[in-house]
Amino acid sequence: MEFDWIWKAILIIIIGTLLLRVAGRKSISQMSLAQTVLMIGIGSLLIQPISGENIWVTFGVGAILILTLIVMEYSQIKWDIAEKIITGKSVTLIENGQLIEKNLKKYRISVDLLEMLLRQQNVSNISDVEWATLEPNGQLGYMLKSEAQPMTKGDLQQLVHQLQQLQMKINTLQDNINPSNQNAKNQGNIFQEVANKQHQTPPPKHLE
DSSP states (O other), rough: OOHHHHHHHHHHHHHHHHHHHOOOOOOOOGOOOHHHHHHHHHHHTTTTGTTTTHHHHHHHHHHHHHHHHHHHHHHHOOHHHHHHHOOOOOOOEEEEEEOHHHHHHTTTTTHHHHHHHHTTOOOOGGGGEEEEETTTTEEEEEEEEESSSSSOHHHHHHHHHHHHHHHHHHHHHHHOOOHHHHHHHTTTTHHHHHHSSSSOOOOGGGGG
C-alpha cells in the first residue's frame, strides 16, 4: 500500500500556506476580482497532486499564478488605467438622497438589495444618505447628511465650549448693564474681604 499521499498532503498544506501568505492578508470580503480568481485556482490546483499529478509542477504553477497577481497589483499602483481595468472604480448609487437609477441598472442592483445593505449599516431612510457608493470589492460605502449624522464626542465638546462662551458673554453683558449685580455678588464674599483687607459688611464689635 502506498503512503506517499500522506507526505503530499502535509507538503500541500505547508507550501499552500506559504503561497497564500505571499499573495496577501486580505479577507474574502476585501479581495479584488483577480485575487478571488487566484484563490479559487489555487484551491483547485493544490488538490491535484493527491490525485496523481506531479506535485512539484503543481507548486510551480501556483507560484506563477501568485507572481502574476503580484505583478498585476503593482501595475495598479503605478498606472491608474490598469487599476480601472483590473479592479474597477467605485460607482455612485445615491447622491443627495436620490437613487442613481442608471448605475443600479448597470450593475444589476435592485432597490431591495440596496435597502438591505443600508439597513445592515443602521440607515433607516434613503433620503438621509448624502452619498452611497458600490466599492470594487462589492462593499457599500456611504455618508449621511449632516443633519442625520450621530453626534460624536468632538461635536459634544464643541457644543459645550460654545455654551460656555455664550454664558460668559451673557454674564459680561449683564454686568455692563447693571454694575450693581457684580457688587452684589462680591457682597459677603469672604475671599474678596482678604483681597480688600477689610470687611464688606462690618461684623458686630464684640465679634471682630
